[in-house]
Amino acid sequence: MCWAGSRAFIHESIYEGFVRELVDKTAAMKIGSGVEDSTEMGPVVSKSRQEIVLGYVKDGVDEGAKLLHGGKKPKDPRLDKGNFVEPTIFENVSGDMKIGCDEIFGPVLSITKFKTTDEVVRMANETDYGLYGGIWTSNLKTAHEVASRLEVGGVAINEYLVTFPQTPFGGYKDSGIGHENGIRALEHYTRTKNVSVNLS
Structure with missing residues (x-):
């Protein structure tokens, strides 16, 4: 999904325990076909996207991020023909790294520790x-x-991925063009014209 989280900023007071539990839960995820009920994560959209995502993983390692989990094609032979990438977690990621600032469109999460509110807002933006x-x-x-x-x-x-048909959905900066849903969507597809007529 275009809004899937790709960066996580974790406060230093809970960082170590949070990351440990996140890696454990990620390692236990069931990767497989999207038509199987037990699947928790399916393939990426295409072979070319798989190669791009794996390229980002290589970039992350080359730029100095620490790979905590994943980053490869799954070893399960049943998944050989699919465009699968293991769920991947990096830490020690900075905003000048490709994985820290690009939209990857793949199962790659970059984790960064923060101390203050000002610091996390700056990094997020x-x-x-x-x-x-x-x-x-x-x-x-x-x-x-x-x-x-x-x-x-x-x-x-305290939740994620919440949208409603009556509320606008769209991004800032280079994320999307305009808004979907709600009155904003109608305005986006409307061309306003003022016509005046003299009837005298």
Whole structure:
């Protein structure tokens, strides 16, 4: 999905435990055909996308990020003919790395530790894209403050991937053109014209 999370900023107070549990859960994911009920992650859209995603993995390693999990084609011979890439997790990712600023459109997650609100907002915004973001916190005041400062078209607090037909969906910067859903979508496809007539 175009709004799938590709970067995660984790507060230093929970970083080590969070990353350890994330890697364990990712390693246990069932990769397979999208038509099988037990599948938790399917293939990427095409062979060329598979090659591009694996290229990003190589770039991440070459640029100094630490590969924690995945980054290869699955070893399961039943998946040989599909465009599969293992779910991949990197840490020590900075905004000037390709995996830290590009839209990969593949199962690659870049993890970065942060200490302060200002720091995480700066890091989150140092990309040319801004479609969607998610914030998890027990402090709603902080959540709303950060949401207002993020350069993205949508923010979910303590959940992710929330859209409704009546609410606009679209991005900032180089993420998409215009908005879908809601009155904004109608405005996007409307050309306004003012016609005046003198009837005297």
